[in-house]
Amino acid sequence: MTSPSNAHPSSHYAGAKNWLLGHRKRLAVLVSGRGSNLQALYQSASAHGFAIDWLIVSNQKESYGLAWALEHGLSTQLLNHRDFDSREAFDQALADQLKAFEPDLVVLAGFMRVLSPAFFARFQGLMINIHPSLLPSYPGLQTHRRALQDGVAFHGATVHSVTPELDHGPIVAQAVVGVHAEDDEYVLSARVLEMEHRLLPMATWALLRGDLQLQKGRWLLTRSQSNLPQELQFSQCLVHPLLNANPI
Ligand code: GAR
Numbered sequence: 656m657t658s659p660s661n662a663h664p665s666s667h668y669a670g671a672k673n674w675l676l677g678h679r680k681r682l683a684v685l686v687s688g689r690g691s692n693l694q695a696l697y698q699s700a701s702a703h704g705f706a707i708d709w710l711i712v713s714n715q716k717e718s719y720g721l722a723w724a725l726e727h728g729l730s731t732q733l734l735n736h737r738d739f740d741s742r743e744a745f746d747q748a749l750a751d752q753l754k755a756f757e758p759d760l761v762v763l764a765g766f767m768r769v770l771s772p773a774f775f776a777r778f779q780g781l782m783i784n785i786h787p788s789l790l791p792s793y794p795g796l797q798t799h800r801r802a803l804q805d806g807v808a809f810h811g812a813t814v815h816s817v818t819p820e821l822d823h824g825p826i827v828a829q830a831v832v833g834v835h836a837e838d839d840e841y842v843l844s845a846r847v848l849e850m851e852h853r854l855l856p857m858a859t860w861a862l863l864r865g866d867l868q869l870q871k872g873r874w875l876l877t878r879s880q881s882n883l884p885q886e887l888q889f890s891q892c893l894v895h896p897l898l899n900a901n902p903i
Pocket residue numbers: 686687688689690691692693720764765766767785786787795812822848851
């Protein structure tokens with residue numbers, strides 16, 4: 656038996672293989688397209704041996720993320736919004752699917768569909784979204800193009816709790832990248848995406864561990880993470896290493 660003095664630091668979180676999350680978790684991930692953030696989440700869970708029951712839902716039959724999830728043996732559900740008579744009917748079906756799964760957390764990872772207030776009422780506090788800008792700047796679409804047009808020096812990505820207001824809600828974590836003189840939309844979006852793939856797993860696991868609490872509308876870290884491996888320690892702000900590559 657290991658004595659407390661020489662125990663592996665992870666024993667602080669007790670449990671066998673999935674000590675970092677406490678016990679098996681149920682994660683619903685909603686995707687519409689490519690699904691690279693879903694893949695980053697899955698790869699991070701696999702790398703750390705997290706025990707997760709996945710449900711991947713897409714509103715797009717052609718979604719590569721959906722195909723990828725199927726290939727990897729994850730539970731998937733296609734709910735094509737075109738098959739429904741109204742936004743409310745689609746939202747109702749989606750909410751019913753998710754409720755039946757009883758997720759610990761719902762992650763919108765490139766889910767390009769506006770959901771109705773009635774939907775949010777059913778998942779209040781249980782749902783996060785990743786958005787490719789430093790919110791509250793650039794909610795909506797074409798965030799990289801708009802950032803370049805405005806000549807901003809910093810851009811990035813945000814993980815936030817989902818509320819009825821589009822791309823608003825308490826910020827869980829942000830990643831900052833520098834905007835360089837020679838950037839075009841493609842280069843800038845690739846730099847932001849690289850950070851999204853680190854930001855989303857970090858924020859998701861911190862929430863699932865219960866290390867964050869919402870206090871007066873702000874997510875605050877309320878538990879020491881000093882015993883976690885460094886790559887899993889939650890940081891409210893990640894900074895891209897190239898931030899200072901081309902100072903003007
Ligand atoms: C990501 O950049 C994500 O931040 C963005 O869609 C992309 C999905 O990529 N989400 C939004 O714009 C939501 N407002 P992925 O399918 O490869 O993860």
